[in-house]
């Protein structure tokens with residue numbers, strides 16, 4: 516569908532506009548008195564969320580790819596129906612197949628609270644069934660207001676049970692990674708992917724001084740990114756997850772990744788609301804599962 520048609524069907528004057536963005540991809544610009552946001556229909560991905568008077572909370576790489584078949588580096592990518600490498604080792608893409616294809620615009624609305632709600636979706640096709648042989652409806656509700664509220668709803672529309680892992684693989688913008696910490700994971704056991712997946716216990720807050728790639732178990736529903744350089748805290752509230760991932764590529768991987776600047780490791784931190792590792796979600800025919808992440812700024 517072209518942008519003119521999308522604006523006719525789903526545009527909201529002064530608040531929701533569809534236009535051509537990087538790589539010719541359709542972007543949704545959302546503007547409310549409380550915040551602005553930019554959402555890519557490709558990958559169904561929020562790329563920017565800027566509360567009024569604040570800097571963006573999301574990191575978006577200046578070297579990100581904007582093309583069919585590729586993931587966009589930054590914002591809030593959706594990993595689904597698996598998180599991490601192909602769980603069956605069949606060579607299918609890491610983090611699943613919905614972060615590199617166009618989604619459908621299902622609806623847009625101004626809510627009674629003066630927020631903007633955008634609903635995007637994907638359903639199975641012959642092509643997705645070649646990759647993953649299940650019938651599904653995947654819906655993402657994006658509410659832009661005083662917080663950025665994301666809900667990912669997986670419905671099993673087939674006749675057999677299926678299992679998923681998934682993530683809001685969100686890239687947060689930080690002022691200086693060496694002055695940033697994550698609170699809320701104290702005492703959690705984590706899988707340390709940069710140390711042969713050894714299981715360790717988190718002592719105190721998480722700080723970053725080298726490559727970090729961890730899956731935390733049995734997390735609470737509140738995490739806080741304390742960013743001293745930007746003098747702000749980002750609060751992450753979640754529902755539906757027992758795990759969370761913290762990732763920073765540090766120097767070497769940042770330099771090796773073609774879609775990151777060498778120094779980007781200083782400016783980004785992924786704190787991901789996940790169903791990962793043993794946090795596998797089984798969904799029976801006709802049933803649905805909701806994963807929710809809510810991001811807001813608290814001034815430091």
Ligand SMILES: O=P(O)(O)OC[C@H]1O[C@H](O)[C@H](O)[C@@H](O)[C@@H]1O
Nearest residue numbers: 586609610728729760761762785
């Ligand atoms: O570069 P991407 O495919 O987006 O993945 C970036 C990172 O995502 C997650 O956080 C994983 O835990 C990491 O192992 C992975 O390297």
